[in-house]
Amino acid sequence: xxxxxxxxPTLSVQEGDNSIINCAYSxxxxxxxxxxxxxxxxxxxxxxxxxxxxxxxxxxxxxxxxNKTVKHLSLQIAAxxxxxxxxxxxxxxxxxxxxxxxxxxxxxxxxx
Amino acid sequence: AAGVIQxxxxxxxxxRETATLKCYPIPRHDTVYWYQQGPGQDPQFLISFYEKxxxxxxxxxxxxxxxxxxxxxxxLNMSSLELGDSALYFCASSEGSDRVNYGYTFGSGTxxxxx
Numbered sequence: 001x002x003x004x005x006x007x008x009p010t011l012s013v014q015e016g017d018n019s020i021i022n023c024a025y026s027x028x029x030x031x032x033x034x035x036x037x038x039x040x041x042x043x044x045x046x047x048x049x050x051x052x053x054x055x056x057x058x059x060x061x062x063x064x065x066x067n068k069t070v071k072h073l074s075l076q077i078a079a080x081x082x083x084x085x086x087x088x089x090x091x092x093x094x095x096x097x098x099x100x101x102x103x104x105x106x107x108x109x110x111x112x
Numbered sequence: 113a114a115g116v117i118q119x120x121x122x123x124x125x126x127x128r129e130t131a132t133l134k135c136y137p138i139p140r141h142d143t144v145y146w147y148q149q150g151p152g153q154d155p156q157f158l159i160s161f162y163e164k165x166x167x168x169x170x171x172x173x174x175x176x177x178x179x180x181x182x183x184x185x186x187x188l189n190m191s192s193l194e195l196g197d198s199a200l201y202f203c204a205s206s207e208g209s210d211r212v213n214y215g216y217t218f219g220s221g222t223x224x225x226x227x
Contacts, residue, residue, distance in 0.1 A: 034216060036218075041200075041221075041223075042220060042221070043116075043202050043218035043219055043220045043221050044155065044202070044218045045218070046216065046217060046218075049216075089154055089155070097143045097145075097160045097161070097162035097167030097168050097208055098160070098167075098168045099145055099147075099157025099158075099159075099160055099168050099170045100145070100147075100155075100157060100204075100216065101157065102154040102155050102156075103154065104154055105154055
């Protein structure tokens with residue numbers, strides 16, 4: 001079946017560096033994409049979202065890029081901080097009350 | 113700001129018992145979603161409700177059922193519990209609008225342990 005997946009299960013970066021987390025999706029009907037951060041034992045926390053009619057969206061220290069041609073989504077975190085350590089999931093949906101399809105998480109590890 | 117409230121936070125049940133999980137969405141959110149997350153796994157969509165009607169169905173076992181009430185809170189009923197049902201169960205809510213839902217927000221989850 002169609003799914004959303006991440007390229008790497010673990011990403012280790014130095015504190016202060018920029019982090020890039022990638023995601024590939026296969027459902028061409030997806031029109032809404034969300035990045036979530038999840039800390040151990042907690043619920044997914046919304047980071048940033050993007051709709052299919054956009055290719056870039058920026059938030060505070062985060063940027064999401066969407067390439068619909070190759071069905072690729074990325075999350076860029078600027079100046080990574082220790083508090084950014086978590087598992088990051090991308091998720092997609094066709095909209096409405098459809099459930100989200102999550103990709104496999106990427107564990108972001110921050111090295112001092 | 114009000115968030116999605118789930119209760120209980122932790123629940124321990126024996127095999128073949130039943131469990132009921134509750135979810136109170138953010139005020140004015142009319143859509144509720146249930147997800148199951150096993151250890152080290154990504155959340156898996158179970159079921160959703162929009163305006164008190166079932167809207168979308170995912171990988172919810174037949175032993176589970178759910179409903180959304182007039183005040184928009186939702187309950188997930190789980191029967192004949194199995195060891196494999198041990199997981200974190202998350203509820204999320206959003207404001208439905210013309211097939212584009214805004215503000216997906218997750219609760220803190222209920223950790224169900226079946227022994």
